[in-house]
Amino acid sequence: MNGQTAVKLPxxxxxxxxxxxxxxxxxxxxxxxxxxxxxxxxxxxxYKSALLLLLFCALLRDQVRGLLLLLAxxxxxxxxxxxxxxxxxNNSGFSYDAGMVLKLLSPLLAALYFFHFAKRWPVxxxxxxxxxxLFSFAILVANMLLGRLGFGFSxxxxxxxxxDLNLGTKGYFKATNELSALLLVLSGYLLACYxxxxxxxxxxVLGLSLFAASSxxxxxxxxxxxxxxxxxxxxxxxxxxxxxRRQLLVLPVLLVMAVLLLWWQWxxxxxxxxxxxxxxxxxxxxxxxxxxxxxxxxxxDNWLISSWYFTDWHRLAxxxxxxxxxxxxxxxxxIDPVDLLMWFGIAGLSYFLLWFALILKxxxxxxxxxxxxxxxxxxxxxxVLLLVATMAGHVLTSGMLWIPWGMLNGAVWLYSQxxxxxxx
Numbered sequence: 001m002n003g004q005t006a007v008k009l010p011x012x013x014x015x016x017x018x019x020x021x022x023x024x025x026x027x028x029x030x031x032x033x034x035x036x037x038x039x040x041x042x043x044x045x046x047y048k049s050a051l052l053l054l055l056f057c058a059l060l061r062d063q064v065r066g067l068l069l070l071l072a073x074x075x076x077x078x079x080x081x082x083x084x085x086x087x088x089x090n091n092s093g094f095s096y097d098a099g100m101v102l103k104l105l106s107p108l109l110a111a112l113y114f115f116h117f118a119k120r121w122p123v124x125x126x127x128x129x130x131x132x133x134l135f136s137f138a139i140l141v142a143n144m145l146l147g148r149l150g151f152g153f154s155x156x157x158x159x160x161x162x163x164d165l166n167l168g169t170k171g172y173f174k175a176t177n178e179l180s181a182l183l184l185v186l187s188g189y190l191l192a193c194y195x196x197x198x199x200x201x202x203x204x205v206l207g208l209s210l211f212a213a214s215s216x217x218x219x220x221x222x223x224x225x226x227x228x229x230x231x232x233x234x235x236x237x238x239x240x241x242x243x244x245r246r247q248l249l250v251l252p253v254l255l256v257m258a259v260l261l262l263w264w265q266w267x268x269x270x271x272x273x274x275x276x277x278x279x280x281x282x283x284x285x286x287x288x289x290x291x292x293x294x295x296x297x298x299x300x301d302n303w304l305i306s307s308w309y310f311t312d313w314h315r316l317a318x319x320x321x322x323x324x325x326x327x328x329x330x331x332x333x334x335i336d337p338v339d340l341l342m343w344f345g346i347a348g349l350s351y352f353l354l355w356f357a358l359i360l361k362x363x364x365x366x367x368x369x370x371x372x373x374x375x376x377x378x379x380x381x382x383x384v385l386l387l388v389a390t391m392a393g394h395v396l397t398s399g400m401l402w403i404p405w406g407m408l409n410g411a412v413w414l415y416s417q418x419x420x421x422x423x424x
Contacts, residue, residue: 009124012058013117017128019051020403024139024182027400031172035152048399052106055113062116070105077101077344077351081320084310093322097343100321103399104340104351110406111359118414129411130193136404137186137205140179144212147171155216168217177334177394180221182401183212184384188228189408192377195233202233220392224384228377231384235367235376295393299333302342318345334393352396356386359409366416375415378408 009017023044030044059067081097084090118125146152147169155168155176170176187209194201206229213221305327310319320343325331332339340348363379385405389395 080318084323097320106402107406111410114407114410143171180218188381192374336389373415
């Protein structure tokens with residue numbers, strides 16, 4: 001936004017957009033302090049708390065019913081963990097559950113805010129959204145470049161499988177899996193923006209996204225970026241497929257070449273440290289263990305533990321981290337629907353299903369009206385994130401991606417209007 005248009009916005013909206021633009025820089029600064037001093041400071045938590053407070057104020061201004069709905073959902077989700085608190089007195093566990101509920105509802109809060117913001121200021125909302133994503137993507141890529149140069153933290157620390165190696169990098173960010181999901185959110189929007197109007201920028205964003213994903217060495221990052229890069233143009237060009245039917249014949253050829261390349265390099269992959277780890281996991285837990293990185297075993301263990309110490313009706317209401325951490329050495333499976341069911345019972349699982357049903361239905365409906373806009377990317381992104389949430393977690397339970405993801409889904413209405421998209 002330029003200065004002339006920005007001053008027209010109310011101060012509350014200006015502050016929200018400003019904080020949303022730079023939140024990822026604060027996350028990185030948190031990591032820098034941790035790296036230099038060895039101490040974790042709540043800089044990022046305070047920053048996001050201030051943003052959440054501003055969003056609550058904005059919702060109080062724009063839609064009191066939406067705010068009341070959020071408060072009712074807080075009470076419903078925390079009912080089971082609060083009962084566990086009365087039984088166990090585990091205050092630290094209940095604090096974790098309360099913070100997790102705040103994370104769960106933050107994308108919805110951001111979406112509600114940006115929907116109303118876009119209704120009142122459609123042109124400024126489109127510009128602000130694009131800037132938020134450009135700034136965040138640039139910060140993420142710069143962070144990964146620093147990581148490649150040897151600064152920051154490793155993505156995977158030495159463990160039983162890889163005792164002598166620090167694999168990959170996450171730069172100055174803390175959570176590798178959350179960073180992978182955030183990369184999908186940022187790249188999904190930018191790829192969808194640039195494919196119809198600027199193919200070279202599309203290629204640039206794709207190259208930088210693959211660079212970041214390969215730096216982290218996560219299945220989520222690599223496979224997710226490739227899925228987005230394939231499916232977004234496919235959806236945006238749905239009316240033009242017949243014009244390029246001859247070109248599409250090259251896809252089976254490329255697939256065969258990829259399989260041959262994988263077969264050729266298979267012995268090298270198996271001899272690598274990562275390959276040895278995957279072989280061991282496959283021998284112990286099969287293909288599902290490889291795909292889910294053993295998260296299925298954590299889910300089974302926690303479900304069994306909860307059945308030993310809590311009644312069935314209590315588990316349906318949710319025992320929370322408040323109860324589970326007392327008996328389990330790892331109180332989360334890192335699969336979002338499983339964790340939400342364990343922590344918040346039927347209410348948690350229902351929220352997961354309703355949230356994804358809502359954003360998928362909304363983005364698909366608008367995509368049918370405007371297939372060559374960024375909403376095609378929003379629909380594909382939501383679909384990919386649903387897959388990630390059910391296999392690798394750290395989507396709805398993430399503290400990193402709720403700002404851009406929530407605002408992006410709140411902006412879906414914009415793409416049903418006939419206005420020009422930013423191309424910068």
